[in-house]
Amino acid sequence: xxxxxxxxxxxxxxxxxxxxxxxxxxxxxxxxxxxxxxxxxxxxxxxxxxxxxxxxxxxxxxxxxxxxxxxxxxxxxxxxxxxxxxxxxxxxxxxxxxxxxxxxxxxxxxxxxxxxxxxxxxxxxxxxxxxxxxxxxxxxxxxxxxxxxxxxxxxxxxxxxxxxxxxxxxxxxxxxxxxxxxxxxxxxxxxxxxxxxxxxxxxxxxxxxxxxxxxxxxxxxxxxxxxxxxxxxxxxxxxxxxxxxxxxxxxx
Amino acid sequence: xxxxxxxxxxxxxxxxxxxxxxxxxxxxxxxxxxxxxxxxxxxxxxxxxxxxxxxxxxxxxxxxxxxxxxxxxxxxxxxxxxxxxxxxxxxxxxxxxxxxxxxxxxxxxxxxxxxxxxxxxxxxxxxxxxxxxxxxxxxxxxxxxxxxxxxxxxxxxxxxxxxxxxxxxxxxxxxxxxxxxxxxxxxxxxxxxxxxxxxxxxxxxxxxxxxxxxxxxxxxxxxxxxxxxxxxxxxxxxxxxxxxxxxxxxxx
Numbered sequence: 001x002x003x004x005x006x007x008x009x010x011x012x013x014x015x016x017x018x019x020x021x022x023x024x025x026x027x028x029x030x031x032x033x034x035x036x037x038x039x040x041x042x043x044x045x046x047x048x049x050x051x052x053x054x055x056x057x058x059x060x061x062x063x064x065x066x067x068x069x070x071x072x073x074x075x076x077x078x079x080x081x082x083x084x085x086x087x088x089x090x091x092x093x094x095x096x097x098x099x100x101x102x103x104x105x106x107x108x109x110x111x112x113x114x115x116x117x118x119x120x121x122x123x124x125x126x127x128x129x130x131x132x133x134x135x136x137x138x139x140x141x142x143x144x145x146x147x148x149x150x151x152x153x154x155x156x157x158x159x160x161x162x163x164x165x166x167x168x169x170x171x172x173x174x175x176x177x178x179x180x181x182x183x184x185x186x187x188x189x190x191x192x193x194x195x196x197x198x199x200x201x202x203x204x205x206x207x208x209x210x211x212x213x214x215x216x217x218x219x220x221x222x223x224x225x226x227x228x229x230x231x232x233x234x235x236x237x238x239x240x241x242x243x244x245x246x247x248x249x250x251x252x
Numbered sequence: 253x254x255x256x257x258x259x260x261x262x263x264x265x266x267x268x269x270x271x272x273x274x275x276x277x278x279x280x281x282x283x284x285x286x287x288x289x290x291x292x293x294x295x296x297x298x299x300x301x302x303x304x305x306x307x308x309x310x311x312x313x314x315x316x317x318x319x320x321x322x323x324x325x326x327x328x329x330x331x332x333x334x335x336x337x338x339x340x341x342x343x344x345x346x347x348x349x350x351x352x353x354x355x356x357x358x359x360x361x362x363x364x365x366x367x368x369x370x371x372x373x374x375x376x377x378x379x380x381x382x383x384x385x386x387x388x389x390x391x392x393x394x395x396x397x398x399x400x401x402x403x404x405x406x407x408x409x410x411x412x413x414x415x416x417x418x419x420x421x422x423x424x425x426x427x428x429x430x431x432x433x434x435x436x437x438x439x440x441x442x443x444x445x446x447x448x449x450x451x452x453x454x455x456x457x458x459x460x461x462x463x464x465x466x467x468x469x470x471x472x473x474x475x476x477x478x479x480x481x482x483x484x485x486x487x488x489x490x491x492x493x494x495x496x497x498x499x500x501x502x503x504x
Binding site: 003009010027058076077080086090102117118119121122124125127 | 261334340371377
């Protein structure tokens, strides 16, 4: 059995997240369905993250063991021929037996997309959170910069059923960039708490709307209190943009 | 009665072009339906172009006469509230009585989008023509450059029912730019023949695939023979990107 990593993009609009759930379509189940048809077996899969309902991915990573005669470079096309068009595999490669899509990852980069316009865009509808009024991108960038580095991000964690003992994470890079009507908040970190990027986006947005002074962010971090941070923005603006693995298992 | 110009974007996938046709959904009919609900009357409209079935627009322009108490700056939102999400009005403004969306236009810019990848993109599916193999963007740019200027573009005109006496047009700017897997052919001209951009895209693509020498383009122009140019690429990759009007009726 060979350990295999596949990397794929998906439009999360139609899915209840990645992980298999009873009575709800998930990305994982769709991928396993395609694998079953292509490989003749339904492998157990390890996903890099769970992702919430409605979240999108440009680089979702998943590892699984399989025996297959299909060359790795042909596996994406073989799987894509069986997948719905909102999931597209762009890479498949052999990885060492001890590789695990989640535990081998060094970090991930998420993008949160805000459309700053009174009008929706018919070509990217469903892939952003829209803010009609004026937004101060400079204040947003300033607020975001305070989050960079190693911090206890308890103020930026949503309530889930899981017990999380350690809420310290390291944000290696965070930025806000405007291109026309589109603002992109990019956050790279070694790990993310539940809803962390969506709460960071909501907090940074408050600064952009003039409701929060960027220099208040360190106090919000120090408070370790979810009530102090901004709202959790909707899933539809969030993209898992890139996953970082050790040298050798790199993006093509 | 006030002459009014509205500018809007539409995803053309669901429409049989702009112009009203019997028994087929058109953008024009959808816009007139919304106008009827918002304005209480169904005005005659003048569109900047006819556009083929499946073609998209970021800046479609349409003028019409109406009496309305709604301020112009609120008209886009009022119309959008009655329009399907694949049509979004982003501007409405009063124009002189002799303004006509089509005849007052100085020129238009179209973009043709090619995705150069073996894999489709779930986020822009339907908004490009995909070419899986290697593409020489430099050769495409070189081929395109030969089309710039005032030429008889008879070789780049598709067959329609219309009689076209003058097939001379002036391309003021043409370029091919690559951004990752996306190639954008941008063509600005004072006017366009039937299928002109899609045939230019097909011809330029032949150069990118190594099937046509860029320096052969002047001969193709001189031949005035549709058979000599490349194929007509599909509608889904084509966007009406911008319309140029005389100073004073400018894009916001």
